[in-house]
Amino acid sequence: TTLEAILYSSLHPKPAGLVLQYGTAGFRTNAKQLDHVMFRMGLLATLRSKKTEATIGVMVTASHNPEEDNGVKLVDPMGEMVTPTWEGYATQLANAEQEDLLAALKDVIEKEAINMSQEANVFVGKDTRSSSASLSQAVLDGVSALGGHSKDYGLVTTPQLHYMVCCQNTQGKYGEATVEGYYKKLCQAFIHPLHLGVFASNCTDDQKHLSVDGANGIGALKVREMESHLKKELHISLFNDGSKGKLNHQCGADFVKVQQNAPTGIKINPGERGCSFDGDADRIVYYYIDSEGQFHLLDGDKIATLISTFLKELLTQAALDLKIAVVQTAYANGSSTHYLEDTMKVIVRCTKTGVKHLHHAAQEFDIGVYFEANGHGTVLFSKAAEEKIQQLAENPGADDERKRAALLLQNTVNVINQTVGDAISDMLLIEAILAIKGMTIQQWDAIYSDLPNRQLKVKVSDRRVIDTTDAERRAVSPAGLQEAIDSLVKKYRQARSFVRPSGTEDVVRVYAEAETQESADDLAHEVSLAVYRLAGGVGDEPKPLH
Numbered sequence: 362t363t364l365e366a367i368l369y370s371s372l373h374p375k376p377a378g379l380v381l382q383y384g385t386a387g388f389r390t391n392a393k394q395l396d397h398v399m400f401r402m403g404l405l406a407t408l409r410s411k412k413t414e415a416t417i418g419v420m421v422t423a424s425h426n427p428e429e430d431n432g433v434k435l436v437d438p439m440g441e442m443v444t445p446t447w448e449g450y451a452t453q454l455a456n457a458e459q460e461d462l463l464a465a466l467k468d469v470i471e472k473e474a475i476n477m478s479q480e481a482n483v484f485v486g487k488d489t490r491s492s493s494a495s496l497s498q499a500v501l502d503g504v505s506a507l508g509g510h511s512k513d514y515g516l517v518t519t520p521q522l523h524y525m526v527c528c529q530n531t532q533g534k535y536g537e538a539t540v541e542g543y544y545k546k547l548c549q550a551f552i553h554p555l556h557l558g559v560f561a562s563n564c565t566d567d568q569k570h571l572s573v574d575g576a577n578g579i580g581a582l583k584v585r586e587m588e589s590h591l592k593k594e595l596h597i598s599l600f601n602d603g604s605k606g607k608l609n610h611q612c613g614a615d616f617v618k619v620q621q622n623a624p625t626g627i628k629i630n631p632g633e634r635g636c637s638f639d640g641d642a643d644r645i646v647y648y649y650i651d652s653e654g655q656f657h658l659l660d661g662d663k664i665a666t667l668i669s670t671f672l673k674e675l676l677t678q679a680a681l682d683l684k685i686a687v688v689q690t691a692y693a694n695g696s697s698t699h700y701l702e703d704t705m706k707v708i709v710r711c712t713k714t715g716v717k718h719l720h721h722a723a724q725e726f727d728i729g730v731y732f733e734a735n736g737h738g739t740v741l742f743s744k745a746a747e748e749k750i751q752q753l754a755e756n757p758g759a760d761d762e763r764k765r766a767a768l769l770l771q772n773t774v775n776v777i778n779q780t781v782g783d784a785i786s787d788m789l790l791i792e793a794i795l796a797i798k799g800m801t802i803q804q805w806d807a808i809y810s811d812l813p814n815r816q817l818k819v820k821v822s823d824r825r826v827i828d829t830t831d832a833e834r835r836a837v838s839p840a841g842l843q844e845a846i847d848s849l850v851k852k853y854r855q856a857r858s859f860v861r862p863s864g865t866e867d868v869v870r871v872y873a874e875a876e877t878q879e880s881a882d883d884l885a886h887e888v889s890l891a892v893y894r895l896a897g898g899v900g901d902e903p904k905p906l907h
């Protein structure tokens with residue numbers, strides 16, 4: 362069958378000389394360059410399935426990138442991102458010239474001692490990009506070339522595909538491996554607190570209303586599909602549903618977070634809650650506009666704070682001794698880290714960008730809440746934590762307060778997609794927390810105040826010249842860059858800045874925060890200039906923001 366695979370692959374030839382890297386979340390580039398990559402990821406997923414004797418997932422999406430791009434994310438048996446050694450194999454396979462593909466495949470088979478007679482199963486999903494249909498077909502071709510079985514879920518969000526893989530490999534213990542099963546599980550867990558009578562009495566119809574920006578992508582379709590399961594307990598007004606606008610264009614979670622502005626195409630009254638998904642619905646950010654027209658963003662850091670506060674209160678009420686931690690990245694607003702450590706007294710960890718890193722760090726605790734500032738995150742419960750919660754919830758002798766808390770913890774376990782960050786699941790958890798606490802978005806926003814910040818991008822000829830350390834907070838190359846950043850940071854109060862090469866776009870990202878917006882903007886611009894000068898900037902020099 363290996364030989365067959367190679368023959369078949371002449372249908373999906375690699376352009377000679379093209380080199381791509383498995384980045385922050387898989388391969389990502391212009392869709393025209395990806396046909397051979399998809400076919401080969403079908404081959405690789407089949408090998409991974411044989412190796413793990415489990416179902417593997419392949420998601421065709423470029424998430425927050427522009428419509429013209431596409432990409433692929435590989436999903437491991439428990440629904441997590443594929444393990445780093447296999448990311449390496451993915452890069453080797455994707456870059457092998459046509460005549461070397463057989464040798465590259467054999468290399469993986471040998472190194473991993475794969476039994477080629479083992480059965481293989483691969484789940485495939487895709488986003489709404491116009492290129493996704495043929496690219497997911499290339500993945501399916503790759504699977505069948507190596508004799509694997511595949512199931513094509515068609516249009517699904519990335520976290521839905523992760524969920525399906527986990528359900529399949531846990532023999533249904535995590536849920537049913539269907540989109541319907543997913544809606545049922547999540548929505549029941551969302552509505553259950555209502556039956557317990559714990560939605561706050563001030564939870565009026567106004568409070569039940571939420572505006573959702575679907576980024577003109579898959580998330581919009583799936584919110585529509587889910588709506589009937591919500592039994593009118595959440596009234597969603599859907600904007601940017603893909604019927605007119607372009608995917609991620611002037612809308613979606615990434616646009617809102619980076620521009621610190623509302624998406625186009627949304628209508629929300631002053632004080633009302635809105636939220637934005639990204640192109641594959643694995644990120645979410647919230648916001649509102651106050652009576653003076655001022656925009657207020659509640660990003661991943663605010664979400665992590667809301668969720669961890671809620672869980673900590675429940676643990677106290679339940680008198681359960683479980684260790685809770687929040688995992689962030691260098692992008693986390695300094696105020697959020699201070700608040701979590703100093704006021705809430707929870708453990709905070711910082712990892713490199715990429716949910717795979719946060720997920721890993723969160724697994725070390727009984728309850729690990731992880732969120733990137735961009736809104737990508739979830740909550741992980743250890744097996745032991747889930748068992749303790751369940752025992753208490755089912756203990757007839759427990760007093761009412763403890764039991765109620767345990768039941769709410771149980772609902773949280775069920776509403777959250779523990780496999781990966783999930784905009785739909787996060788949205789339901791956030792909405793439930795606000796309803797239970799009778800909290801407005803303004804009250805949530807007031808938990809702490811963000812330091813003003815700015816994110817910029819710089820184009821350089823080769824972004825790999827930038828190397829970082831200390832969870833990306835310091836640059837070790839090119840020479841002189843970190844020293845330049847350090848001296849710029851010293852000019853401003855409460856300032857912090859770092860740079861890192863993006864793993865999803867061909868740019869260097871610059872982050873700066875400071876006491877005032879003007880300082881944050883100036884610092885971000887000055888650091889961009891340092892990157893431009895020391896790391897081989899291309900095009901025009903970055904211009905000041907003011």
Ligand code: G16
Pocket residue numbers: 385386423424425426639643644714715716717733735737862863864865866870
């Ligand atoms: C992906 C990753 C995220 C990461 C983001 C930006 O998001 O899954 O963990 O924060 O890219 O990464 P970078 O700064 O390296 O470009 P998504 O939603 O685009 O898949």
